[in-house]
Amino acid sequence: MKVALFTDTFLPDVNGVAKTLGRWTRFLESKGAECKVYAPASVTEDDPDPFRVERFYSIPFVLYPECRLAIPNPLYIRKSLHAFQPTIVHCATPFNLGLFGLYYARRHGTPFVASYHTHFDQYLSHYKIPWVEPTLWKYMQWFHQSCSKVYVPSESTRQHLASKGLNNLEIWSRGVDTQRFQPEVNRQEVLNVYGVDASKFILLYVGRLAPEKSVEVAFDTFAGLPEHIRVDAHLIVAGDGPSAEALRERYGEQHNITFTGFVQGEALAALYAAADVFLFPSATETFGNVVLESMAAGTVVVGAAAGGVQDTIEHGVTGMLCKPGDVSAFVETVKGLHASPEQRRTMEHAGRAYALQQSWDEIFAKLYNSYEEVSKVGKISGLRPDDMRMIR
Known part of the structure; x- marks a missing residue:
């Protein structure tokens, strides 16, 4: 299995999404899978694993400045993906980098999954731009329509996305390191x-x-x-x-x-x-x-x-x-x-x-099995002629 993961945040960024995706890629590699991560340049420190993570110049995302929006290099991404030849594409973001993952998968018929991590729609009223929500959901429906699976972290999130018209939803829960987080302390x-x-x-x-x-x-x-x-x-x-x-x-x-x-x-x-x-x-x-x-x-x-x-x-x-x-x-x-x-x-x-009871290994094993099922089902299609010509 060769996994291309597109995300707007990754280690060494310190947030729940980055940590979860970092754990997931390590689990995949422990199973013998190859991973290539496409992520914005981190502003925290040097990337500890530059050979596995392709980094791109980025700017702060207006609703979440700690997360970055990458400014992708289309030619570089195309060459990188052509050399890597992923067998499954996973987009953990529907934005800039995620679009490149989507269009690559659709053009080459590669099995495609996504994961949903943040209720950006619920952020809009807090940032005084609630009028953006209808447009956001139209875009989200379009982006996820080609997904074999959309992984969500909880049942309430699954219900929320289902009510907005998204399909193929599957729960990918979260675990915790109970050796690090434990009650015994001075x-x-x-x-x-x-x-x-x-x-x-x-x-x-x-x-x-x-x-x-x-x-x-x-x-x-x-x-x-x-x-x-x-x-x-x-x-x-x-x-x-x-x-x-x-x-x-x-x-x-x-x-x-x-x-x-x-x-x-x-x-x-x-x-x-x-x-x-x-x-x-x-x-x-x-x-x-x-x-x-x-x-x-x-x-x-x-x-x-x-x-x-x-x-x-x-x-x-x-x-x-x-x-x-x-x-x-x-x-x-x-x-x-x-x-x-x-x-x-x-x-x-x-x-x-x-x-x-919330074991990371058990949670990741279920996700890995889901990846394998998606890969067996096969390829996707549906690239329109006007979709991202630069990725050809």
């Missing part, structure tokens, strides 16, 4: 790094600081707690993004709110485990990797009852769900958890037990 040592009193009731948010993440709900929840709880509590916000500066200006001077900036690796795993409650109010997640990471670390999650988050959390068993944007519901839930350490412990154990 709480005081971890929190000392951030100057936080370990005796406090610790609320944690981890994620991108951006409008579509509804981060303000976490701050409003903290502010809405009764005084006797709030003075005994501390909110830690781990992440960065376009809203970071404004949030720091508004909340950064409060002694019981700490902005850590971007945290990853072992430091992030330890931070999850050191917290008492993980607050995640985002209603736009296709999955929500951070939710599963927190559960694996033995920290109860209070999340929005929307998107992929509601598919991961069993309300009242492995975590708690609140109506999206309902600050009063989040406040009451946190109050209840503060008052009942025993309830927290029960849900923490249940969340950890659920996370232990």
Whole structure:
């Protein structure tokens, strides 16, 4: 099997999509498959594997500046694909690079799959351009019509795309490294790094600081707690993004709110485990990797009852769900958890037990089998004469 993967983000970028695709390519290679990744140039650091990843000059994507839109070199891509001769094309983006994958597959009759990672349609209102949505969905329907499979990370995402007219949807879930994300940690040592009193009731948010993440709900929840709880509590916000500066200006001077900036690796795993409650109010997640990471670390999650988050959390068993944007519901839930350490412990154990069942190897094995099925079914066709003449 020879896989050409087209994506707008890849390692060493640090986000859920890049990490998942990086794991997937390593799994494929462990099975003897060959991979060629086509991705934008990374702005974080040098590519650790330049021989496997073809990089292209890129510009920030307006809805997600941390993700890049590549400016492809058509001649170079054509030569690269001709030399590689993929047996399956996988597009993890419907945008610039994804178009080249689509047109190559259609022109050469190569089996073609796609994966859906981000609810860009739900971002539009947050960025004050909701009028773009009808055009976006027409484009998405056109792009995915040739796909043998469209892989989605959760049941709620599958239902959302089905309602928009997309077909051949199959769930490709997400796993978690339960050896890295685990409950055993020296709480005081971890929190000392951030100057936080370990005796406090610790609320944690981890994620991108951006409008579509509804981060303000976490701050409003903290502010809405009764005084006797709030003075005994501390909110830690781990992440960065376009809203970071404004949030720091508004909340950064409060002694019981700490902005850590971007945290990853072992430091992030330890931070999850050191917290008492993980607050995640985002209603736009296709999955929500951070939710599963927190559960694996033995920290109860209070999340929005929307998107992929509601598919991961069993309300009242492995975590708690609140109506999206309902600050009063989040406040009451946190109050209840503060008052009942025993309830927290029960849900923490249940969340950890659920996370232990989410094996990357099993998830990837299913996806690999799906690839093989697609490859056996055969080729696609349907390239129109006016479709991307430069790829010929």
